[in-house]
Amino acid sequence: MEECPVRIDTSKPHPARVYDWLLGGKDNYPVDQQVGAALPEQSRRSAARNREFMHRAAAWLAARGVDQFLDIARARLDFDRPVALSLIALMHFLPDTENPYALTRTLLSALPSGSYLVLSHGTADQHPELKQQVEDAYQRGSIPLRMRTRAEVEPFFAGLELVHPGLVFATEWYQEEPAPTQERSGFYAGVGRVP
Incomplete structure (x- = not known):
């Protein structure tokens, strides 16, 4: 059976390429x-x-023995061992109508205990003056964007054990020294453990 070649539509912007x-x-x-x-x-x-x-x-997860990181597009995993589900800069491209929380729960429900969710999510909480410009740029490219507040990002971690320092701005999340430079961020970030 011959595979169809994947065609990339270069006439429309894509969030991953942006x-x-x-x-x-x-x-x-x-x-x-x-x-x-x-x-x-x-x-x-x-x-x-x-x-x-x-x-x-x-790096922190790998140092703790997690050696499987889930790439949604091509997953070959041993579900008897912990898996890190990485949703980096992804969920803010799903509007509320696509129920991103339920999608995340579905993905997590397939993972064994001891697995992790690694998530970052776009926000304008530290850059409210830039919110409209960001939304307009993506809208002109016909890319859906739903930046969320901290309270709206928290539900992605419902039922998980948040790893210290919890849900913070991307520049504030670290486990090993040296600490990253503290500056304003357009992303919330967190790591949660599946109990």
Whole structure:
């Protein structure tokens, strides 16, 4: 059976490619660059700080023996051992009508005890003056965006044991020294353990 080649629609921006552009990557197209360029200058730093959170959280989990990280697109896992479900800079692209909390619960329900949720979520809580510019840039690119407040991000961790320091801004989450530079962030970040 022959596989159909995947066709990438380069006429429409995609959030992952916009994020790649914000991080200085090369896997993006002019349409993605256009959306990224319309975002506030702070977006590049927020994306970099978010990526640093992901690296810190993954290193901390790996040091504790978690060696399976779930890539939603292609998962081959041993569900008898802990798994880290990584939802980095993803759920803010799901509007409330798509029930992102239920989707997260469904994914977590398949994981064994001792697994973890590693989540970062876009917010304007520390940048309220930039909220409209960010929303407008994504809307012009026809990319749904639902930045959430801390109270709206907390339910993603319902039923989980939050790892210290809890749900904090991406620049505040760390386990090992040296501590990251404290600065304003466009992301909440947290790690929760499946009991």
